[in-house]
Amino acid sequence: KQWYQRRVREIWSARLVNWHAAKLKDEGHNFTKEAAMAKLLASETATYCAHQAIQVLGGMGYVADMPAERHYRDARITEIYEGTSEIQRLVIAGNLLKEMCM
Secondary structure, eight states, X not given: OHHHHHHHHHHHHHHHHHHHHHHHXXXXXXXHHXXXXXXXXXXXXXXXXXXXXXXXXXXXXXXXXXXXXXXXXXXXXXXXXXXXXXXXXXXXXXXXXXXXXX
């Protein structure tokens, strides 16, 4: 039960950060940091949840006919394209430093 509750919390956290970044963009504000946070959180959450699904399914999770295998592959690529997770962390840190110096 706790495992499931944590995953749901992480998924909703990613959604909320994403919606916040979208709201800032719609209002014409700078949203670079929030967009990087949204991408980082969503991509890492998706990868972790897909990985756990494969763990639960055991050997069947790696079979190409299983949706879990495709979900893991799709989730994993989100950490790579449009800026790797490490680049997103640098973007977030850079923006936080700028905010602190203002």
